[in-house]
Amino acid sequence: MQKVDVYKLIERMAALIRSEERKRCTEMGLQVVHLQVMDYLSRCNKYSNTPVALTNYLGMTKGTVSQTLLLLERKGFIRKEADLADKRMVHLYLTEEGLLMLSQAYPSDLFSNAGLFLEVHNPDLTEEPFISALTALQKAHKSNSFGLCKTCKFFTHTKDGFLCGLTKETLTQSDSEKICQEHTLL
Amino acid sequence: MQKVDVYKLIERMAALIRSEERKRCTEMGLQVVHLQVMDYLSRCNKYSNTPVALTNYLGMTKGTVSQTLLLLERKGFIRKEADLADKRMVHLYLTEEGLLMLSQAYPSDLFSNAGLFLEVHNPDLTEEPFISALTALQKAHKSNSFGLCKTCKFFTHTKDGFLCGLTKETLTQSDSEKICQEHTLL
DNA sequence: CCATTTAGTTTCGAATCGAAACAGGGCATA
DNA sequence: TATGCCCTGTTTCGATTCGAAACTAAATGG
Numbered sequence: 147m148q149k150v151d152v153y154k155l156i157e158r159m160a161a162l163i164r165s166e167e168r169k170r171c172t173e174m175g176l177q178v179v180h181l182q183v184m185d186y187l188s189r190c191n192k193y194s195n196t197p198v199a200l201t202n203y204l205g206m207t208k209g210t211v212s213q214t215l216l217l218l219e220r221k222g223f224i225r226k227e228a229d230l231a232d233k234r235m236v237h238l239y240l241t242e243e244g245l246l247m248l249s250q251a252y253p254s255d256l257f258s259n260a261g262l263f264l265e266v267h268n269p270d271l272t273e274e275p276f277i278s279a280l281t282a283l284q285k286a287h288k289s290n291s292f293g294l295c296k297t298c299k300f301f302t303h304t305k306d307g308f309l310c311g312l313t314k315e316t317l318t319q320s321d322s323e324k325i326c327q328e329h330t331l332l
Numbered sequence: 333m334q335k336v337d338v339y340k341l342i343e344r345m346a347a348l349i350r351s352e353e354r355k356r357c358t359e360m361g362l363q364v365v366h367l368q369v370m371d372y373l374s375r376c377n378k379y380s381n382t383p384v385a386l387t388n389y390l391g392m393t394k395g396t397v398s399q400t401l402l403l404l405e406r407k408g409f410i411r412k413e414a415d416l417a418d419k420r421m422v423h424l425y426l427t428e429e430g431l432l433m434l435s436q437a438y439p440s441d442l443f444s445n446a447g448l449f450l451e452v453h454n455p456d457l458t459e460e461p462f463i464s465a466l467t468a469l470q471k472a473h474k475s476n477s478f479g480l481c482k483t484c485k486f487f488t489h490t491k492d493g494f495l496c497g498l499t500k501e502t503l504t505q506s507d508s509e510k511i512c513q514e515h516t517l518l
Numbered sequence: 519c520c521a522t523t524t525a526g527t528t529t530c531g532a533a534t535c536g537a538a539a540c541a542g543g544g545c546a547t548a
Numbered sequence: 549t550a551t552g553c554c555c556t557g558t559t560t561c562g563a564t565t566c567g568a569a570a571c572t573a574a575a576t577g578g
Binding site: 358361363382383384394395397398399401402418419420421422 | 524525526527528529534535536
Binding site: 151152153154155156157158159160161162163164165166167168169172182202203204205206207256257259260261262263264267268271272273275276277278279280281282283284285286287289291292293 | 337338339340341342343344345346347348349350351352353354355358368388389390391392393442443445446447448449450453454457458459461462463464465466467468469470471472473475477478479
């Protein structure tokens, strides 16, 4: 089998998801980028909630990201906080309103319905092939892979929890399941 | 296993693909929507190359699609042709320049590199789980599923080829492997 | 034959988007 | 400590996207 075909299938799924997202966003008076930003902020860890990380994640220019963040802040969906150590940096947080809006605009019923179909028609389907496909894609992606913290090569177990080998900080269970901009495979 | 998690993985792949697409488009002086439109036109069949189909496929309003098409036409990437039977309808075609631009902007090396990784690290990976996931997503998607012609319930085999049960027209091999806006499962 | 639906365009104002210039903090090195 | 470079983020500009709504014209269906 041509392994490229797998990604054709994934692209088609991505197109369907995108279309659903767009319709949702239009109903809520949002742009698709807004949803992407808020979704990212809800799933990234404390090292990755900065405008630069967003710039890399979305593949846009920093000027554009700056504009979008300005608007989201005006609308009250996100909040900026200066970094105490490095005064150049800014950390972004979803507000209560932002979280609410995200939960309404996110097409979770599309996924849960599709999940139900799978449950019924393909009960022995496992996550493994999808994890393999994601890992391969992350490796092929030239810039950052934006993977989950716990799948990073700097992630280690210690006697009382988890540790990031890059920042030497201890991590909580929740930290370890979030997206990190420093994520590196192998 | 929660089958919803499969779609979390797919979403992450979609985000990586999107980011790569955006960077490619920026380099080529395109908007992401332009690539999406041209990619769709290169993969849809003769029933589905109209502005309305694009509107449904992308989930945008028809006014926006009309604008985008105007620009792509000005740039010489697409060509419009009036439908002979129904004078309200317009058919869209990629020009030579459009095809060339598409082949340059499309992140095919990302997919072929990822495919190579899979070839090496997961040689017994099959397409089946991905097909199942796509089918489930198409069923869960409220509006059109935009699937391949040959997976449609109106698609039938005849003694000298293929037939669309909806239009009663015979189909070529190439037709049967393209995206159709009338695609219906089951 | 007339009302309704459908395909597509036009117009408007807000927002996106990339490019480029800018401000200012960190940091290395001389 | 001073200089220069890199990094993070903002601002400004003009072209384009985007949705909403009004519009034209062709098909459809009583």
